[in-house]
Amino acid sequence: MARSEPRSDNLTGILLMLAEMALFAVEDLFLKLAATGLPVGQIVLISGALGAPVFWVMARRQGRGIWVKEALHPAVFARNAGEMIAAASYVAALAAVPLGTVAAVLQALPLAVTMGAALVFAERVGWRRWTAILAGFAGVLLVIRPGSDGFRVETLLVLISVAGIVLRDLAARAIPASVTTAQVSAWGLLSVTLLGIGMMLASGQAKAVSGPETIILLGAVVFGTAGYWAVTAATRTGEVAVVAPFRYSRLVFSMSLGVAFLAERPDGPTLAGAGLIVASGLYAFARERRLKRASLVA
Incomplete structure (x- = not known):
C-alpha cells in the first residue's frame, strides 16, 4: 500500500498539470481574441485589475494583508518588474503573432530559468544540461527564423x-518565506494594473468594451485563475520531477486551438523547432531527476 500512494499522488499531479496547461491555452486564446479589438495597454490594465482582487481576497482569508512593509522588499520590486515586462510583451505578442508560434517559443522558459539560476545563483549545471539549453535555444531560432523571409520581428x-518571467521567478526565490503566494500574486497584478494605466496614458488609446469583449476578458480571467490554482495544486500533489515535464502539453493545446479557432497552420520549421525545444526540456528534466536520485543514494 505504501508504494501505491506516491503513484496515485503523481497521477493526480499529472492530471492537474494537464488541466492547468489546457486552461492557460484557453486563456491565451481569449487574450488573442480580445487583442484584435482592444489596445494592448487596455487589456493589460483589465487583466491586472480583474485578477488582483482575487488574490487580495485569498490573502485576507489567510489572515494576511497586502498593504504591509514586506511589499517594499527589493525582491518584491524585482519580481513585480518581471511581471510587468512579461505581461505587456506577452499580450503584445499574442496580438501580432500566431498562437502556436507564441506557445512554441514559450516552451523555452524552463531552460531559460535553469540558465538564469546558473548565472545568478551559481547553481550547478553540468555540460549535458548546458547542451540541452543550447539545443533548446537552437529550436527557438528555428521557430522565429531571424534573417529569413518568414521572420516576424514581433516574435x-x-x-x-x-x-520577464525568468526575472520574476528568480526574484521570487529571494522573497522572505513569511510572505504568502497570494500576497506576492496580488502585488504583481497590482503592478500590472499600474503598467496598463501608464500604457494607456502614453498611447492615448482606449476603447469602450463591448458585450462580447467583456465576456472574452472575463473568460481569460476565469481560465487564467483556474490555471494558476491547478499548477499550485499540481506541484504540491505530485513529485516535481514527474509532474513538471507535462508543462509541455501546453504547446499541443495551444496549437490545436490555433488550428481549430484561428485557422492557423504551423509550418515545418515551426514544428521542428517546437519539437527540438520540447525534447531539450524533457532531457533536462530527466537529467535533473537522475542527479537527484544519485545524490540520495550517495
Whole structure:
C-alpha cells in the first residue's frame, strides 16, 4: 500500500498539470481574441485589475494583508518588474503573432530559468544540461527564423516575455518565506494594473468594451485563475520531477486551438523547432531527476 500512494499522488499531479496547461491555452486564446479589438495597454490594465482582487481576497482569508512593509522588499520590486515586462510583451505578442508560434517559443522558459539560476545563483549545471539549453535555444531560432523571409520581428516579444518571467521567478526565490503566494500574486497584478494605466496614458488609446469583449476578458480571467490554482495544486500533489515535464502539453493545446479557432497552420520549421525545444526540456528534466536520485543514494 505504501508504494501505491506516491503513484496515485503523481497521477493526480499529472492530471492537474494537464488541466492547468489546457486552461492557460484557453486563456491565451481569449487574450488573442480580445487583442484584435482592444489596445494592448487596455487589456493589460483589465487583466491586472480583474485578477488582483482575487488574490487580495485569498490573502485576507489567510489572515494576511497586502498593504504591509514586506511589499517594499527589493525582491518584491524585482519580481513585480518581471511581471510587468512579461505581461505587456506577452499580450503584445499574442496580438501580432500566431498562437502556436507564441506557445512554441514559450516552451523555452524552463531552460531559460535553469540558465538564469546558473548565472545568478551559481547553481550547478553540468555540460549535458548546458547542451540541452543550447539545443533548446537552437529550436527557438528555428521557430522565429531571424534573417529569413518568414521572420516576424514581433516574435521577439515572446522572448522578452520569457526574460520577464525568468526575472520574476528568480526574484521570487529571494522573497522572505513569511510572505504568502497570494500576497506576492496580488502585488504583481497590482503592478500590472499600474503598467496598463501608464500604457494607456502614453498611447492615448482606449476603447469602450463591448458585450462580447467583456465576456472574452472575463473568460481569460476565469481560465487564467483556474490555471494558476491547478499548477499550485499540481506541484504540491505530485513529485516535481514527474509532474513538471507535462508543462509541455501546453504547446499541443495551444496549437490545436490555433488550428481549430484561428485557422492557423504551423509550418515545418515551426514544428521542428517546437519539437527540438520540447525534447531539450524533457532531457533536462530527466537529467535533473537522475542527479537527484544519485545524490540520495550517495
